[in-house]
Amino acid sequence: MNELLRGLCETFTSNIADALNLMIIGMGTVLIFLCVMICVMLLMSKSVMILNKYFPEAVPEAAQKTVKKLTDDADVAVAVLSAILKK
Amino acid sequence: MNELLRGLCETFTSNIADALNLMIIGMGTVLIFLCVMICVMLLMSKSVMILNKYFPEAVPEAAQKTVKKLTDDADVAVAVLSAILKK
Amino acid sequence: MNELLRGLCETFTSNIADALNLMIIGMGTVLIFLCVMICVMLLMSKSVMILNKYFPEAVPEAAQKTVKKLTDDADVAVAVLSAILKK
Amino acid sequence: MNLLEGFKSLWNSTGIANFVLAPDPNITSVAEQFMHQYGQMIMILVCLFLLWLGIKKQFEPLLLVPIAFGGLLSNIPVCDMAGPHGFLGIIYEAGIHKGLFPLIIFMGVGAMTDFGPLIANPKTALLGGAAQFGIFGALLMALCLFGFTLPQSGAIGIIGGADGPTSIFVTSKLAPELLGAIAVAAYSYMALVPVIQPPIMKMLTTVEERKIQMTQLREVSKREKIVFPIVVLLLCVVLLPDACPLVGALTFGNLCKECGVVERLSDTMQNALINIVTIFLGLSVGSKLSAEQFLTVQTLFILFLGIMAFSLATAGGVIMAKIMNMFSKDKINPLIGSAGVSAVPMAARVSNKVGLEYNSQNYLLMHAMGPNVAGVIGSAVAAGVLLALCK
Amino acid sequence: MNLLEGFKSLWNSTGIANFVLAPDPNITSVAEQFMHQYGQMIMILVCLFLLWLGIKKQFEPLLLVPIAFGGLLSNIPVCDMAGPHGFLGIIYEAGIHKGLFPLIIFMGVGAMTDFGPLIANPKTALLGGAAQFGIFGALLMALCLFGFTLPQSGAIGIIGGADGPTSIFVTSKLAPELLGAIAVAAYSYMALVPVIQPPIMKMLTTVEERKIQMTQLREVSKREKIVFPIVVLLLCVVLLPDACPLVGALTFGNLCKECGVVERLSDTMQNALINIVTIFLGLSVGSKLSAEQFLTVQTLFILFLGIMAFSLATAGGVIMAKIMNMFSKDKINPLIGSAGVSAVPMAARVSNKVGLEYNSQNYLLMHAMGPNVAGVIGSAVAAGVLLALCK
C-alpha cells in the first residue's frame, strides 16, 4: 500500500514537472514568437512607410470595381428614368 | 431432356417464389414505413401546433434579408435619382 | 580518348536524328490534324447552314434571361421612382 | 528512332488502326466476333445518340450530357480512360464504387426539396408508397422471365424508383456491371415521364375521377419542416437501418435547408457541391458504357423492364388513390397518384397538366408534390430492402 | 428465400432488434454492461440535443449541425456508416486523418481575416499570447488531476485556443479517440464566450480600468497587409517549423486576400471551398461520436477542462493587459485582453459590449480585433509546440 502510494506520488510529481515544463516552454515560445513578431512588424511598418513615401501605392483596383458596379446599377436606373420621362 | 425441363421448371418456381416474397416484404416494408410516418407526422403536427400556440415562432430572418437587399438596390436608385435631379 | 570522342559523336548524331524525326512526325501530325479539321469544319459549316435554312434555330434562352434580369433591376428602379414621386 | 518506325508506331496508335480490333480466334460466334471487333465504334455512335437526346431533346441534360460524354471518352481506343489508371476510372473508383457521389447528390436533393405539401397532407404519402410497386414488379419480371440474377434484378427494379442517385447507389452495390445501362434507362425514362404516364393515368381513371377537386393545403409552420427530416431519419433508424445512408443524406440536406441557421452550407449543397459532383458522377457513370457491357441483349431487356417499371409504378400510384377513395370521404384526385413515382418535379407537373385538361380550374400541382416527395422517401426505403435482401 | 425467413432477416436488421445489444458475458460491471447495451440509443439522444443546441440556441450552427448529424448517422445500428467502408468513415480517413480539412478551413479563415487592427497596434499581440495560458493550464490539470496521458492532455488543452480547425488538427494527430468530445466542447464554448467571459473580465478589472479610452487606430497601408502574412510565415519557419502547416495555411489564405491579384481564388476559399469542406469536416468529426468513446467519464472531464481552459485564457489575456499597463504610459483597456482567446469575432464583440456598459462612447471593437487575430496566430504557435513535444 505504501509502495502504491509512493508510486502514485512519484507519478504525480513527475507529471506536475512535465506539465510545468511544458507550460514554461510553451508560453515562452508563444510570447517570444509574438515579441519577435511585434519587433519585426514595427520594423516592417517603418520600412513600408518609407517605401510608400518614395513609391506611392497605386489606387487599388477593388475600389474602382465597386465604383464601376455602382455605375452599372446606376446606368440601369438612369435608363429606366429616361425611359419613363420620355413616356 | 426431361431432367433439364424439370430443372428449369424448378428454378422458375423458386424464382417466382423468391420474387413474390421480395415483393410482399418490400411493399410491406415501404407501406408500413409510410403508415408509421403518417401517424408520426399527424402527431408531430398536432404537437407543433400546440407548441406554436404557446411559443410563437420568431419572424424568419430570410424575409428581412430580402427586404434589405431590395433596399440596397433601391438606395442606389435613389442616389442616382437625387444626383440627376441636382444636375 | 579517341573512342570517347567517337562515342560522343555517335550519341550526338543519333540524338539529332531522333529529334529531327520527332519534329517531322510531330509537326506533320499537328498540321495533318489541323488540315483535316479545317476540311471537316468547312464541310460542317456548309451542312449546318443548309440545316439552319430548313430548320431555323430557336431563339436562345440566354438572351431572354439577360433581358429578364435587366427588367428585374429596372422594376426595382421603377418601384423606387414611383415611391419617391408619391411622397 | 527511325522516321518510318516513328510514323508506324504513331500509326499503330491511331484510332484508325485500333478501332477495328483483330478477330479473336477464341471467339466462335459470328455475332460476338463482330461485337468484339466493332464494339467501340458502335458505342461511340450510341453515345453520340445519347448526347443528341440530352442536348436536342433535353432528356435530363444535366446528367445525360456528362454520361454520354463519359461514354464517348471511355470507348476511345488505345488511351484506356475508363481503366484503373485512366481519368474516368480513378473518379469512378473514388466516387461511385465507394458510394460517395450518389449520397452527396442526395444531400443536394434534400436541400432543394420542400416537404411542405407532404406535411400538409400526410396521407398522400401512401401514394408514394404504392408507386414502389414498379420496383418489385420489374424485379419479378427480371428474375423470372429474363434470367437475371437476384442482385441484378434488384438493380433493374430500382429503375422504377425514378430516382437517379438512388438507382446509381443501389446498382453500384448490387450489380456494377449494369450501371451504364441502368443509369441511361433511369434518366431517359425520367425525361419521358410526360409521354409514359398520361395514357396509363387515363386508362385507369374515369372522367369524373379526373375532375375531383381537392381542398387547398394548409400552411405548414417552420417548426414542422425542421422536425420532419429528423422524424423520417429516426423512423428509418428504427425500422430499416439499411436505408439510412440514402435517407440520412436526404434528411441532412433537408434539415440544413429548413433549419435556417446554416444557409451557407445549404446554398453550397444546392449549387457548387451538387454541380461539381454531378459533373464527375455523370462522367464516371459514362465510363461503364463499354461495348461488352452495354451492347448486349441484356441492355434491351433492361430498357424494356425499365419502361415496365415506370408503368407499373404509375399504375400502382393511381390504383392506390382509387382504393383510398373507397375508404375516405375526403376524395383524392387519382391523377396525383401517378406523381408517387418521384421523378421530382416532372411527375407532379404531369398530374397537373392532365388534371387541367379535364377541369381548367383544377390546379393539382401542390397536391401532387406530396406523393412526389413521398416517392423519394419510398424509393429510398425500397432501396434499403433490396440492399438488405438481394446481396 | 422463404417469406417468413425474409421477414425475419429484415426484422433482424431493424433498429428495434439491434438497438439494444445482447449483454456481453465478458463485461462484469453493471454500468459498462448498460453502456454496451444502450450506448447507441443514448448517443442518438445526445446528438439530438446537440442538434437542438445548434439550431435553436445557435451554438456555432455551421459546425455543430453537421457534427451532430454526423454523430446521429454514425450511431445508427447495422449500417456501419462510421466504419472503414461507410460514407463517414471514408471521408474521415481522407480528410481528417490526413489533416487536409482543418488546413483547408484555415486557408478560408485566413482569407476572411483582416490583420489590419493588429498591424496598426502590434503590441496588442502580447494579449493574444498571454491568452494561450488557458491551453497550458488546462493541459496541466488534465495531466495531473484527471489522469489523461500527455498527448491526450495536449489535445484537451488546445480547446483553450478557442479555434476550431486548430483543435481538430491537433487532436486528430495527438488523440483521435477524443476528437468527438473535444470538437463538441471547443465549438460549444466558443458559442458560450458571451456567457463565460464577462464575469471573469469584471472580476479582474476595476471600474476605472474598464473606462479607459484608447486612441484611434492608424490606417494600415495595403503593402503592410501584403507583407504581414509573409513575415509571420517566415518567423514561423525560423522559430517553430512544427507550426508551419497551420500557420502556412492561414497566411496563404490571408496573402491571397490581401495581394489583390487573385480575387477569384480568395473568393473561392471564403465561400465554395470552405463551405464544402465544412460540411464534410462536420459530418466526419461527428463520426467520432461513438458511445464507447463519448459516453465516458472522460467526456465530462473534457467538458470541465474545456471551460477551465476558456476561463484561464480569458484571465491570462486580461492580466497581461494589466501588466502591460504597468510598464507603458499608453494605457490599454484590459477588457480587450479577453479577446486574445481568439474565437473570432465573438470575443472581440464581448470586449466591446462590456466596454460600452461602463462608457457608452467607448467602442473597443477594433482595438479588440488586434488581440483577437493575434490569438489565432498564438494558438497555432502553441499547437506547434504541442505537436513537437507531446507526441
Add this chain to the structure above:
Amino acid sequence: MNLLEGFKSLWNSTGIANFVLAPDPNITSVAEQFMHQYGQMIMILVCLFLLWLGIKKQFEPLLLVPIAFGGLLSNIPVCDMAGPHGFLGIIYEAGIHKGLFPLIIFMGVGAMTDFGPLIANPKTALLGGAAQFGIFGALLMALCLFGFTLPQSGAIGIIGGADGPTSIFVTSKLAPELLGAIAVAAYSYMALVPVIQPPIMKMLTTVEERKIQMTQLREVSKREKIVFPIVVLLLCVVLLPDACPLVGALTFGNLCKECGVVERLSDTMQNALINIVTIFLGLSVGSKLSAEQFLTVQTLFILFLGIMAFSLATAGGVIMAKIMNMFSKDKINPLIGSAGVSAVPMAARVSNKVGLEYNSQNYLLMHAMGPNVAGVIGSAVAAGVLLALCK
C-alpha cells in the same frame, strides 16, 4: 521531460537549427556541399522572388502565387509538407501524379473558350499548328545540346505550347522531376508574351504586311459551335487517341458551354471548380520546387530553352502566315500568326496591339483569336505525340 531538454528538443526543431544542414561527408564537390547545406534557404528566397513576380509584376498571379507559396511551404525544414504524409505531398499524389487536376482545369478552359472566331475563319488554324514548331525546336535543342533525356526533352519542349495545364499534364507523365522548373518557366513566359513576341514579330514582317486589313468575320451559328467540339474530339479519336484525355476534357467543357442546356455545370466549371483546383494545383506544383531539383544548372537550361521555345513558336506562326499569303489571294495579316502560340488571350492581344501601332483602325483581336484557340488544340495534339513517342 526536463525543462532544459524540452527547450533543447524544441530548439533542435527550429528552423535556425535546421536551415543549415550538417555537411555530408560523402559529398566531395564544394558547390554540391554548399547546395546541400544552404539549399532550402536559397529556395525560400527564390520562392519569395516568384511571389513578388506574381503579386507585384502580375505574372499569371492566379498560378504563380499558389506555386510560389507551395514552394515556400515545401522548403520549410523539419515539417516535411511535400513528403508523402505532408499536406502538399498528399494533394500532389492525388491530383497531379494521377493527372486529374490539369484535366479538370482544361475542362474549365474549354468552358471559357469561344471557338467562334476559329469556326468563322478555319484556315487560321494552320497558324496555331505552325506555332507548335516551338515545341519540337526546343525539344531538339534540349536533347542534342543540353544533354537532357528524351522524356525530359519532350517535357521541356511542351513549354513552347504556352499552355499551363498541358505542360503540367505532360511533364507529370514524362519527367516529374522537372515539374517545378517547367511550370515556373511556362507561366512566367506566358506572362512575358508582350515582351518576348513583338520584336520577333517585327523582325519577320514588313511594314506593309503589318498594315494588312482583314475582312470582318462572319457570324457563327449556335449549331456550329455545338458540333465543333464533338468534331474535334472525333478527329482526335481517329487520328491520335493519345491526345484524347486533354482534348476530351477541353471539348467536354466547351460542349457544356455551347450546348446551352447545362448552364449550371458550365458555370461551375468556369468558377467554383476551376478555382478550387487551381488553388490545389498551384500549391502542389510548388511542392516540386525542392532545392535538389530546382537549384541545378538544368533549371537555367530550362529557362533558356523555354524562351527559345516561345520565340520559335512565335516565329513559326508568323512565317506560316507569310507562306499562306503566297498561295492565297485572301491575305492574312502575319501579325496574327504569333497568336498561334496560344497563351490565350494574351498573345491575341499582343497581335492586336502591334497591329494598331501601324494602322490605328486595324483591330486584329478577333482575327487573332482564331489561331489563338487553334493553338490550344495544336498543343494538345503535340502533347499527344510526345506522350506516345517520348515515353
